[in-house]
Amino acid sequence: MLFSELGLGPDVLRAIEDKGYTQPTPIQEQAIPWVLQGRDVLGCAQTGTGKTASFTLPMIDILASGRARARMPRSLILEPTRELAAQVAESFETYGKHHKLSMALLIGGETFSEQVKRLDRGVDVLIATPGRLIDLFERGNIMLNDIKVFVIDEADRMLDMGFIPDIERIVSKLPKIRQTLFFSATMPPEIRRLADAFLMNPKEISVAPPASPAETVTQAMALVHEVDKRKALRHLLRTEDVRNAFIFCNRKRDIDVLRRSLERHGFNAGALHGDMVQSKRTETLEAFKRGDITLLVCSDVAARGIDVQGLSHVFNFDVPINAEDYVHRIGRTGRAGRQGRAFMLATPDDDKLVSAIARLIKREIPMIAIDGLESAEFGEEEARPSRGRGGRGRDRSERTKDRGERAGREASREERAPRAEAGQREDRPRDERQRDERPSQPRESVAAAEARRSEPRRDRDRDRRRRRDDDDDDVAVIGFGDHVPSFMLRAARPRPADAARDTKAEALDGAQEG
Numbered sequence: 001m002l003f004s005e006l007g008l009g010p011d012v013l014r015a016i017e018d019k020g021y022t023q024p025t026p027i028q029e030q031a032i033p034w035v036l037q038g039r040d041v042l043g044c045a046q047t048g049t050g051k052t053a054s055f056t057l058p059m060i061d062i063l064a065s066g067r068a069r070a071r072m073p074r075s076l077i078l079e080p081t082r083e084l085a086a087q088v089a090e091s092f093e094t095y096g097k098h099h100k101l102s103m104a105l106l107i108g109g110e111t112f113s114e115q116v117k118r119l120d121r122g123v124d125v126l127i128a129t130p131g132r133l134i135d136l137f138e139r140g141n142i143m144l145n146d147i148k149v150f151v152i153d154e155a156d157r158m159l160d161m162g163f164i165p166d167i168e169r170i171v172s173k174l175p176k177i178r179q180t181l182f183f184s185a186t187m188p189p190e191i192r193r194l195a196d197a198f199l200m201n202p203k204e205i206s207v208a209p210p211a212s213p214a215e216t217v218t219q220a221m222a223l224v225h226e227v228d229k230r231k232a233l234r235h236l237l238r239t240e241d242v243r244n245a246f247i248f249c250n251r252k253r254d255i256d257v258l259r260r261s262l263e264r265h266g267f268n269a270g271a272l273h274g275d276m277v278q279s280k281r282t283e284t285l286e287a288f289k290r291g292d293i294t295l296l297v298c299s300d301v302a303a304r305g306i307d308v309q310g311l312s313h314v315f316n317f318d319v320p321i322n323a324e325d326y327v328h329r330i331g332r333t334g335r336a337g338r339q340g341r342a343f344m345l346a347t348p349d350d351d352k353l354v355s356a357i358a359r360l361i362k363r364e365i366p367m368i369a370i371d372g373l374e375s376a377e378f379g380e381e382e383a384r385p386s387r388g389r390g391g392r393g394r395d396r397s398e399r400t401k402d403r404g405e406r407a408g409r410e411a412s413r414e415e416r417a418p419r420a421e422a423g424q425r426e427d428r429p430r431d432e433r434q435r436d437e438r439p440s441q442p443r444e445s446v447a448a449a450e451a452r453r454s455e456p457r458r459d460r461d462r463d464r465r466r467r468r469d470d471d472d473d474d475v476a477v478i479g480f481g482d483h484v485p486s487f488m489l490r491a492a493r494p495r496p497a498d499a500a501r502d503t504k505a506e507a508l509d510g511a512q513e514g
């Protein structure tokens with residue numbers, strides 16, 4: 001099928017041609033004609049299928065006639081993360097280049113004033129993360145009663161991130177007569193019920209996920225001791241033909257440590273995680289896409305859904321806590337039929353997590369040895385300094401159990417309460433900081449959300465405030481968590497003079513790594 005057979009206007013077709021697309025993808029082929037007819041659409045499709053163009057292309061045609069009024073956008077697209085929102089905005093720029101549509105991107109981490117100015121001028125397309133949109137709505141900067149087309153993208157991800165109550169609130173402000181396009185990679189019952197509540201007689205479309213990573217990604221795993229992980233990673237980076245790579249860590253605090261270590265060893269590395277201010281996140285991602293940065297050390301949340309073409313490698317510096325994350329992580333490479341390579345570093349305590357991954361992907365990940373490193377065994381006792389309850393004296397199964405729980409707790413806490421840098425505090429309202437990259441929180445059922453909605457508003461606001469305060473307090477550090485700094489595993493040395501202590505410790509750490 002050709003794009004010209006889908007009913008799109010000549011200016012949109014010209015933009016598609018400029019972009020170099022020759023054929024619509026299956027989701028585009030199925031969705032575009034229905035969207036152009038004004039029907040609601042329920043699309044089951046993942047990123048990588050061409051889903052973004054399946055709604056942006058027809059929306060440009062629909063919005064081409066008519067004019068936006070101040071503070072009253074004509075269409076609204078909700079995205080779970082800022083990066084995805086920015087990607088959709090890029091699509092509108094690319095495909096709408098022969099039109100004069102105005103667009104605003106409302107995402108956290110950027111100043112309100114610019115965004116408000118934009119809204120005042122009137123926008124045809126508003127792309128937002130739920131948190132920032134609600135903040136602007138509550139400040140009276142925006143009215144949603146002129147929305148003609150409403151898009152919810154990545155609905156299952158929104159559910160995971162705890163955004164559903166916010167979305168329900170947003171939907172209650174929209175006009176009843178509107179066109180709604182709803183996309184989700186999966187359709188669990190909660191999402192299905194949400195779709196039933198938001199959509200009217202939708203056209204249902206489902207496309208197969210892009211080729212399973214297992215087919216285009218060569219996977220391997222090295223089993224090493226915790227202290228050898230950085231060395232093992234460096235070995236892989238040096239022996240593999242790495243054009244560009246994501247390196248995933250489970251905890252945000254490890255990301256900068258690893259990036260600095262890689263830089264010290266001469267690698268060109270950047271970092272991407274939810275604690276970074278938005279300008280830095282955007283800048284880093286752009287530098288990575290341009291090829292100025294070769295290695296991006298990142299968290300799951302920051303990297304999810306980001307469309308970076310031609311990633312040659314993915315490294316799992318940590319075995320992911322959730323097996324599904326393994327599939328998402330390695331799916332960042334081997335896209336669009338290209339070959340990719342994915343490596344994972346596992347430690348003796350990771351056997352349960354590795355087994356869960358093998359069960360999910362229905363295959364064992366091939367093991368490789370790392371030259372020059374002593375190989376480790378699953379279940380083997382790791383050399384650890386005694387640290388009270390978590391130390392050597394404890395039975396291994398106890399440690400593994402604690403480890404999973406603690407890592408889950410820490411990952412959850414860290415992603416749940418992203419902290420702005422000092423200068424950004426005023427610009428990033430607290431709501432946004434917490435909502436914009438909220439992690440896998442327990443899912444709230446639609447029934448529970450409905451019950452909660454019916455609570456008196458005052459109680460709800462009080463509970464919200466309490467929850468936020470809890471979140472802010474919830475950053476206590478539990479010892480070293482699961483991370484044992486490498487210098488603690490070395491034999492004791494004479495204490496360096498106090499004055500030079502910090503510098504020397506760093507040098508010592510560097511020597512240990514090298």
Ligand code: AMP
Nearest residue numbers: 021023024025047048049050051052053
């Ligand atoms: P998405 O699923 O929207 O994240 O799109 C994944 C990638 O496919 C993006 O890099 C798009 O630029 C690209 N893409 C979208 N539609 C087409 C098409 N019809 N032909 C070739 N590439 C496409």
